[in-house]
Amino acid sequence: MASPDAGVLANSVAGPYRAAMIxxxxxxxxxxxxxxxxxxxxxxxxxxxxxxxxxGTFAVxxxxxxxMGLLIGWLAATGRADQQYVRLFGAVGFLGGFTTFSxxxxxxxxxxxxxxxLPAFTYAASSVVVALAAVFVGLWLxxxxxx
Numbered sequence: 001m002a003s004p005d006a007g008v009l010a011n012s013v014a015g016p017y018r019a020a021m022i023x024x025x026x027x028x029x030x031x032x033x034x035x036x037x038x039x040x041x042x043x044x045x046x047x048x049x050x051x052x053x054x055x056g057t058f059a060v061x062x063x064x065x066x067x068m069g070l071l072i073g074w075l076a077a078t079g080r081a082d083q084q085y086v087r088l089f090g091a092v093g094f095l096g097g098f099t100t101f102s103x104x105x106x107x108x109x110x111x112x113x114x115x116x117x118l119p120a121f122t123y124a125a126s127s128v129v130v131a132l133a134a135v136f137v138g139l140w141l142x143x144x145x146x147x
Contacts (some may be wrong), residue, residue, distance in 0.1 A: 030093020064099030065131035069138020077146030
């Protein structure tokens with residue numbers, strides 16, 4: 001026969017695992033949606049600009065920077081009780097799957113290998129500067145909206 005404390009022990013052990021599983025599911029679900037969204041942006045820019053353009057990655061990195069600033073600024077301004085879950089789903093999951101720094105790096109490497117040095121430098125510098133500026137704009141907008 002099980003001891004009367006067996007249920008309490010099982011719940012105390014399952015609690016952290018359940019919480020961790022919820023976190024993984026939030027990140028995974030957000031990441032899946034972000035990756036599918038990134039894929040769609042790539043398809044659209046391929047159709048609009050052709051295969052030799054990097055506008056899909058550029059658009060995703062800039063939009064991702066803006067969305068990150070808006071999301072984190074909003075969470076900081078509102079102090080939501082579910083902040084951890086929104087951050088895990090939105091920032092870590094969705095935006096982690098949506099933004100494409102690794103693809104960005106590969107595209108620059110490909111340009112350099114083709115000896116397209118000026119386009120590679122221009123693309124790298126403008127992506128970093130504009131995406132960083134977009135984060136600041138998002139943070140500023142949320143601070144203005146909630147102050």
